[in-house]
Amino acid sequence: MAAGRRAAATLIATAGALALLANFHTSSGSALTVRTAGGSDTTTATTTITSTTSVGTPVTAGAPPAPPSSSEPASAATPPSPTAPATSRAAVSSSSAPPSTVSSTKQVDGPVIGTPYGDVQVRVVLRGTKIVDVQPLTLPSDRSRSRRISERAAPLLRTEALQAQSANIDLLSGASYTSEGYAESLQGALDNARS
């Protein structure tokens, strides 16, 4: 229960920041897969690495797995609409979700939100307390302007959700960033949120 609410709250909290996210480009080539290298046995480790099997756990930043289609009829997410933040904020009170287990993913469909450009609805995929994907179910498409907004919004929705998930990290490890690079690093964002 709390897990879903926190995820939804985090998503909503970032809804107003869509414009900022335009700085972060998405790329379809970001999928990462994970496999395990050899075990601790020194004599076999080197050979093990060549014959390892895939763990099959895609990491959160990559393309999410096809989740089991156990969509729960709960409303836990509000689509961050680039044009109507006030409308999306109205759905905060409806952020309740069924309890979720840590190991499996869960889909939660958000409410249909009316915007000046048409209806918006998203599906949030959670693994435990973490958002692993946001899929737009309904986006405005009736007018060309709406379609343009939607084309922009769909990848941003996903980026934003994954970034929102990173609200649950305290620190960021990575290759040494420069003092200048820090300002636009995720660690810099985390520090700003903390201070």
Add this chain to the structure above:
Amino acid sequence: MIQPREGTARGFLRVMHIWGTAISLDVRDEVEPAIGDEVFAWFCRVDEIFSTWRPDSEVSRVARGEMYLRDASPELRTVLELCLDVNQDSEGAFDIHVGADPRVEPREGLGPIDPSGLVKGWALERAGDILQRAGVTNFAINAGGDILTRGEPTPRTHWRVGVRHPWERSKVAMVLEVSDAGVATSGRYERGDHIIDPRTGRPATGLMAVTVVAEDLALADGYATAALVLGERGPAWLAERSLAGAAVRNDGEIVVTQEIDRYRVA
């Protein structure tokens, strides 16, 4: 845009720009923020001893032959000994003398004696000692992506460390939960191919990045650098040493050692 975790209002956070990067000190105990001054004074001292960018640092003077190692600070001698340990354990993949190799293209900041691949982690360990001696028990320090954690961020939780996605800087590739451990990442996506393979004199390009988790951040730092240089063989080399590691290959595949399962939550 990013919300702090619940219950993080205690303590203080300070950021210092030094060593060409930014160091974040995140203290979760109710202590006088003045302890941060002591930690940052230590980081300044580290710069005076170890900076390869400063001609007046101890390491630069020793490299030029203007100072005997026996006259240098115990800190410098300790770090050089640690570097030698990693050098021997990595069959030369980690080598502080790479800047003196005539095959290596000279560049600013690459000294003839260059312990940069390990000193950051070691310096954070000592900063942790300073804080713990002062009674601080729950804190984390992040120096440009190398992280020391002690205690808990909030009661009964672990520090959640995101490992940066190699291509998309706003994303994480992996999440680790650690307490009383260090997380070091060496990679070539942030500063280019700046890590040289001492065995060839050429930039190490076999892997995109390597992250190592260990109780001792100095070793995590040195082993992450060595594993990056070892390239394809790096993950197995870490596994042979029962180290928790994750390597991002150039094709985007992440190769982890079994030991990382202790920490990896996503």
